[in-house]
């Protein structure tokens with residue numbers, strides 16, 4: 001994960017893709033919307049079981065890219081963040097037998 005974060009940091013620096021944190025968050029929300037659009041397309045507005053669309057993978061990649069740029073700007077190590085959240089969910093599951101709200 002660290003390698004990916006560094007690769008994206010270098011890419012953004014090389015391509016001069018820096019933006020404010022607020023713009024990065026808006027970009028992330030926009031990309032999540034694009035994933036939603038693919039789910040809508042892939043289910044024909046919920047009328048059928050989901051069938052992966054041509055752009056589903058790409059849109060999920062856009063979400064990850066946007067999220068990683070935010071983590072990079074905030075100096076958040078995503079591997080550590082993910083390990084901590086897994087521990088949190090594990091503890092919740094042990095106590096409540098469910099993960100509950102994220």
Ligand SMILES: [Mg+2]
Pocket residue numbers: 031034058059062
């Ligand atoms: Mg997109």
